[in-house]
Amino acid sequence: MTTDALAGLKVLDLSWVVAGPLIGRTLADFGATVVRVESSVRVETARLMQPFHGGVQDKEGSALFGNCNAGKLGLTLDLKSEEGQQVVRDLVAWADVVVESFSPGQLRKWGLDYETLRAGKPDLVMLSTSIAGQHGPWSTLAGFGNVGSSLSGFQHLVGYEDRLPMGTFGPYTDYVGPRLALVTLLAALENRRRTGEGAYIDVSQVEAGIYFLSPQVAQFGYDGTIAERQGNRDQQYAPHGVFGCRQVDGKDRFVAVVARDTAEWRALARAMSRPDLADRADLATVEGRRAAQDEIESAVAAWTSGLAATEVERVLQSAGVPAHLAVTSDDYPADSQLGHRGHLVELPHPRHGTTWVEGPRYALSETPGRPRGAAPTLGQHNEMVLTEILGYDAERVAVLTEGGILR
Template sequence: MAGLHVLEFSWVIATPSAVRILADYGATVVKVETESRPDTMRTVNPFVDEEAHPDNSVGYGVYNAGKRSISLDLDKPESRDVVLDLVRWADVATESFAPGAFDRMGYGYDVVSEVNPRLVLLSSSLLGRTGPSSGLAGYGFMAAAIAGFYELAGWPDRGPAGPYGPYTDYLAPRVVVASLMAALEQRRRTGRGCHIDLSQTETALHYLSPAILDAAVNGRTAQRCGNDDPQMSPHGVFPSAGDDAWVAVACADGMWPALAGVVGLDSLAGLTQAQRRERADEIAAAVSAWTSEHGNDAAARLLQGAGVDAYPVNNAQGCCDDPQLSHRNHHIDVPQSHRGTMWTHNCRTTMSRTPPQVWRGGPCLGEDNFEVLSDFLGYDGDRIADLAAAEVLG
């Protein structure tokens, strides 16, 4: 990605997380914010040492590591020339305003493509830019509900539980990156950019394809089933020794004889999946009795050794301490101007010939104003001073 210029008008998680992947692989990313309307993630816990400061949010740092920040008041008329110069500089631009807002600000695709015909503009929103509900703004919680995740998560005799957090914000980045790569390849062939209209809700629907397809083709509506899985039995979370300690077990048909042997159900080793489901309570009780005698790490290792898929159920601290994640250097400390260093996630993938590099944490608000204006756009000191005097850089 070295040499790729990305201009970001995106907030929170979905698109910033995707753009961070580009930065990890060498793209130069300029994130535009303003002091009066910073990225919402700057205001979100956790803060290092509980210091509630816009440059001290760990979440902001995770999704914006490796980027540069320019503070630009888009309400000031003098900012327009700066934005258009950034558009000329950029190969890719992203925005996640409510549908139509970027157009009303004077930066719709018809405008920016006239300034830079090679620009790829990605607009990310809850439901897309067209349709009767396109004007509805919202977060990933809402998209998860609309897409059906809430209806499917939970227990059959209870109301919908929903996945943790703004779930679709964590699904969309993969589609964002793939869409941008496809658009850049098309630009390489044709010399022209394009406008990508990304619906976060439609992105999420792809992750529920079996349920959606079954409803569309067979008229069957998937039901909440707790931790069960229609293709595996037993499949669930079982208690282990210790305080609130659990182990997850997913037993495919070929694993059942091994699991039966481990938990003392040798006489049932020949049961089919249908037969196991008929005796599900008996089998679950036997598995729970066995796992309760072991810590979750030990239980998982013993089951894995027998050929059964199992892993400890980690809490947040467990993820930080997980030896597999530690081995892969997933959690790292990087330079960051406000704190000196800050904890963040490493890149999620490692390519043998093009290793990623996280060279800095999330930028402080506006800390790269001079570099962006001077080095990237070629503004001289007087012009930058005029912008500062007009309170555009704030």
């Protein structure tokens, strides 16, 4: 019999867009009750971001918002009002965890910062996520993960050495930060279970991003080397690249190929019908292949250009060479590996009939997670949260409604 790993955990989610909501989404997947607070007046940015159901912008139809908030309960509140702030305090008293991503200092202005809240709840675990953390000269910097990617160094490093930086696609640190934040949050909960002590976690997206550039940072500390763009090449493996293939239905297609050792290199060369390259002594070491990268990449590109990407993938994988076509949005839903793992999950949706979200990133044997339902529509669970979770009576709910607080 399986159980939910986080059954009984109560979470107040005051975050928005991607970096914060993904934390609450994972907690909800594994059984936590997550109450997501937002406003229908200042609409959450992710609700207005594509892709949309049917390709039409609709604040209830964003696939991005739906993916980041599946399984949560939705409550709309005017957080600028004293009445709305009191509802939040009541939710804090109910919750085990608070996750927030307001601009640093905003919650303090409302009297909802950690130091104030912990006075009435010493075992509170609270996590704040922002671009550069809650303190320091860059703490008030506004922006999304693309700014975090630039500050952490990724924008400079991604691209070709003889061209301008391309940067990573999208707000990279919005997706890196939550992974480190989640582990830290679970550690804080385990510590509270053992000691009864709460914790405050200050997550900087920039620092989370830098963690993933540890080798480059360490090398600079060691010998002063400043990492530079190198296209699709790698410092350890050669060849290592993405190569153009024959067009399919008028569309360019590509395949990623790498040889991690001499055996894989020789298998690649033979698969290309190039025994002359496979048998060359100067290419038997990675140093030799790195010295001849231009020649090798030209040979691989000449071979792949005459074949479909799927054929290149099939031939090389059969030969024991790591290779995979560069997946497009059209390929993604039919990917056999993602299908096998149940990565895409169809859920009923109150506005669109059904919707699709990604499944949990973690496959746990005894306590498997799953999305519990579609992301909430604006104010979908107002009455449930206020009456069933907070125990408000009908009169108090009516006062909040008539006063414009639940919006």
